[in-house]
Amino acid sequence: MEAPESYVKEDRSPDSEDVFRREFKRYKAKDPAPKLDEVIDFETSRDRKIIPVQIDPKNITDHESLARLGLLHPSEWRVFGLEGLLGFLFILNPWRRGCQRYWVTRCLRDYPCKPNVTNLDKLQHGVDNVWKEGYPEYRKYRLQQGKKTQPKTLLHKLRWTTLGYHYDWDKKEYHQDRYTQFPTDLAQLSTHVAQTLGFPHYKAQSAIVNYYGLDSQLGGHVDHQELDYSKPIISFSFGQTAIFLLGGKTKSVQPTAMFLRNGDIMVMSGDTRLAYHGVPKILKPPMAGQLPEGLCEEGGEEGVHESMLPGGMEESWEQSALFMEECRINITVRQVVAEGKGFGKRSCDDELQTEPKRTKESQYSTGS
Ligand code: OGA
Numbered sequence: 392m393e394a395p396e397s398y399v400k401e402d403r404s405p406d407s408e409d410v411f412r413r414e415f416k417r418y419k420a421k422d423p424a425p426k427l428d429e430v431i432d433f434e435t436s437r438d439r440k441i442i443p444v445q446i447d448p449k450n451i452t453d454h455e456s457l458a459r460l461g462l463l464h465p466s467e468w469r470v471f472g473l474e475g476l477l478g479f480l481f482i483l484n485p486w487r488r489g490c491q492r493y494w495v496t497r498c499l500r501d502y503p504c505k506p507n508v509t510n511l512d513k514l515q516h517g518v519d520n521v522w523k524e525g526y527p528e529y530r531k532y533r534l535q536q537g538k539k540t541q542p543k544t545l546l547h548k549l550r551w552t553t554l555g556y557h558y559d560w561d562k563k564e565y566h567q568d569r570y571t572q573f574p575t576d577l578a579q580l581s582t583h584v585a586q587t588l589g590f591p592h593y594k595a596q597s598a599i600v601n602y603y604g605l606d607s608q609l610g611g612h613v614d615h616q617e618l619d620y621s622k623p624i625i626s627f628s629f630g631q632t633a634i635f636l637l638g639g640k641t642k643s644v645q646p647t648a649m650f651l652r653n654g655d656i657m658v659m660s661g662d663t664r665l666a667y668h669g670v671p672k673i674l675k676p677p678m679a680g681q682l683p684e685g686l687c688e689e690g691g692e693e694g695v696h697e698s699m700l701p702g703g704m705e706e707s708w709e710q711s712a713l714f715m716e717e718c719r720i721n722i723t724v725r726q727v728v729a730e731g732k733g734f735g736k737r738s739c740d741d742e743l744q745t746e747p748k749r750t751k752e753s754q755y756s757t758g759s
């Protein structure tokens with residue numbers, strides 16, 4: 392059954408009040424394609440709604456670890472907020488040269504492997520290592536492009552991987568027993584980024600890695616199944632550029648559109664922790680097959696984790712690069728339970744629909 396289009400079951404408001412969906416449709420449209428002049432671009436930072444944010448030097452406790460994870464010294468980060476969206480933070484591509492490749496390769500080659508959970512588990516049995524099993528066929532497909540009638544390959548069908556506490560899309564909840572070890576590198580990255588932005592004691596307990604093709608979207612939703620809303624959602628973007636919509640607590644709030652590009656990091660906390668958001672569009676690269684600049688750079692700076700240096704990744708990078716020509720990756724990290732507290736059910740569970748509608752091909756459908 393595919394997730395219904397409406398996000399709130401009891402909502403009887405006329406469509407005209409669903410401003411979020413109206414904007415989503417507008418940005419998703421192909422013909423005519425929407426004007427993008429209202430989309431906030433933190434790279435040029437021209438919009439008057441953009442507020443520069445200073446990192447409190449007291450929060451910079453371990454810049455060496457950040458460097459090993461591939462990040463610039465926080466004093467070099469360009470951090471922004473947006474007027475009227477308290478708790479939203481945007482860090483414009485704070486990566487050291489060449490270091491994004493490491494994370495992209497982890498998301499493609501390693502994170503989708505068992506025991507982690509992927510959307511392919513529902514569709515197909517026995518995919519333990521989708522990259523290893525699917526890449527040769529994918530490559531063949533890409534090299535023969537032009538013959539559009541060819542069916543898409545297994546790797547095209549990879550839409551998401553979950554890590555740590557695996558969200559149950561049927562029961563719409565996390566469960567303490569649906570857990571596999573959270574990757575140490577991603578946990579370190581998330582806690583260090585959180586600490587630097589003023590969120591100490593952050594526990595990266597659950598993540599979804601989303602893989603978007605150039606025609607994919609992620610419908611408007613709220614991430615509200617976690618049990619500790621005081622902890623931020625941290626989102627990492629790699630690959631092709633997305634248009635991201637960030638609304639308010641209801642769908643009647645006019646969402647703000649912004650570009651999320653390769654390397655950008657985004658945080659939703661405070662007022663925006665429970666805001667509607669979604670991805671109506673992935674932008675095609677200016678030239679077919681073009682990789683974002685940051686992924687064309689080779690690493691090799693001092694202090695970076697050994698595996699981030701070219702030697703550790705070089706061989707597989709060529710493969711990742713071909714895939715990223717037509718892909719955007721998002722890693723959304725969440726703290727699910729409050730420190731010292733266990734699992735429990737929230738009273739608002741029945742009111743909100745949590746499963747975001749994911750297109751295209753809706754590999755998200757939950758059977759039946
Ligand atoms: C999510 C999400 C946003 C993105 O996975 O919950 O909101 O930028 N992802 O892909």
Ligand code: MN
Binds near residue numbers: 612613614668723
């Ligand atoms: Mn979300």
